[in-house]
Amino acid sequence: NAGVTQTPKFQVLKTGQSMTLQCAQDMNHEYMSWYRQDPGMGLRLIHYSVGAGITDQGEVPNGYNVSRSTTEDFPLRLLSAAPSQTSVYFCASNPRGVLLLNEQFFGPGTRLTVL
Amino acid sequence: AQKVTQAQTEISVVEKEDVTLDCVYETRDTTYYLFWYKQPPSGELVFLIRRNSFDEQNEISGRYSWNFQKSTSSFNFTITASQVVDSAVYFCALSEPSILTGGGNKLTFGTGTQLKVEL
Numbered sequence: 444n445a446g447v448t449q450t451p452k453f454q455v456l457k458t459g460q461s462m463t464l465q466c467a468q469d470m471n472h473e474y475m476s477w478y479r480q481d482p483g484m485g486l487r488l489i490h491y492s493v494g495a496g497i498t499d500q501g502e503v504p505n506g507y508n509v510s511r512s513t514t515e516d517f518p519l520r521l522l523s524a525a526p527s528q529t530s531v532y533f534c535a536s537n538p539r540g541v542l543l544l545n546e547q548f549f550g551p552g553t554r555l556t557v558l
Numbered sequence: 559a560q561k562v563t564q565a566q567t568e569i570s571v572v573e574k575e576d577v578t579l580d581c582v583y584e585t586r587d588t589t590y591y592l593f594w595y596k597q598p599p600s601g602e603l604v605f606l607i608r609r610n611s612f613d614e615q616n617e618i619s620g621r622y623s624w625n626f627q628k629s630t631s632s633f634n635f636t637i638t639a640s641q642v643v644d645s646a647v648y649f650c651a652l653s654e655p656s657i658l659t660g661g662g663n664k665l666t667f668g669t670g671t672q673l674k675v676e677l
Contacts, residue, residue, distance in 0.1 A: 476664070485562075485649060485667035501664065533603065535665075546593065547665060549603040 444469050447550035449534050455556045456524040464519040464553050466534030473539040475517040476547065479503065479530040486533060492517055493539075524557045531555070560585045562652050564668035571640050571675055579635040579671045581650030587611075592626065592633045593651040593665065603649075609633065640675045647672050 450465045468475065476491040478501075488501030492511040506528060508520040517536075521528060531554050535547040561584040571577045583592065594606040607617060609626050617624045621638045637644055651665040 478665075478667075483567075483669060485564075485669040486651075486665070487667070488664055491664055502666075531601070546605040546608055548605075549595075551602050 446470065447534055447536050447548050449532075449550035449553050451553060452551065453554050455558065456521075457558055458525060460524050462521055462524065464521075464532055464534075464555070466517045466519065466550060467515050468517075468534075468536040468548070469515065470536060470538070470548065471514060472536035472548070473514070474547075475511065475534065475536045476501070477507070477509065477517070477519045478533045478535065479528075480533060480552075481530050489519065489532075521555075526557045529555060529557045560587075560590075560652050560654055560666045562650050562666055562668035564648075564650055564671050566671045567669070568672040568674070571673070573642060573675055573677050574639050576636060576638050577640050577673065577675075579637075579648050579650075579673065581633045581635065581668060583631050583633065583650070583652045585631075585652060585654060587654045589654070591653045593653070594624065594633075594635050595649045595651065597647040597649065597670070599646070606635075606648075637673075640673075642675050642677060645673060645675045 447468045473494050477489040478486040480486045487503050489503055489507050490501055490509040492498045495511050495514050498509050498511055511517050531552050533552050534550040537547045563582045590611045592609045596604040614626050623636045625634045647670045649670045650668045653665050
């Protein structure tokens with residue numbers, strides 16, 4: 444298994460450009476999430492999904508869109524990039540569990556710079 | 559709302575010293591889960607431990623140990639005989655699973671503690 448993969452690893456955008464950060468997992472996990480990591484702020488949840496066709500907002504959703512058409516993929520779209528979106532983005536997945544919440548498996552991250 | 563506080567921004571120790579990383583959390587739920595993750599300089603997030611709210615037993619794994627105290631809402635992490643390879647940022651996180659979804663995937667992270675272990 445490749446686990447959780449993210450592409451690209453690095454990206455530089457100009458203000459106003461749009462792009463999609465890709466995330467895929469091959470573990471058949473129902474849950475997937477996107478976080479952003481900023482210095483001194485830890486990781487913050489952007490959007491999450493509990494299954495194909497179901498998504499919801501996290502703590503910092505503004506400026507980002509997501510969709511979940513398949514179990515494997517959970518792309519994050521930046522509609523009009525802003526310097527405030529300069530960050531490291533992590534995608535995570537975990538299986539559904541009723542009594543035992545399994546760990547989240549994190550991808551390697553995408554470092555995004557918006558000029 | 560849930561909140562995780564890691565008051566120690568940065569800790570420096572000399573190799574072989576013991577070090578404790580503090581984590582204090584806030585939640586209104588009676589069922590919740592606590593996690594510790596390690597982020598080495600390479601940047602990936604490495605899962606260390608998961609603990610649920612109805613299991614207050616302390617856990618030891620090699621040089622790592624965790625002290626969970628519901629009475630003080632704390633979930634502290636101790637590294638015994640620290641090594642240079644322990645240098646990393648350590649994150650404590652909290653999740654409140656949803657009854658509807660059967661399990662959560664919404665982690666609330668603390669701001670992290672940068673641990674530097676020097677020779």
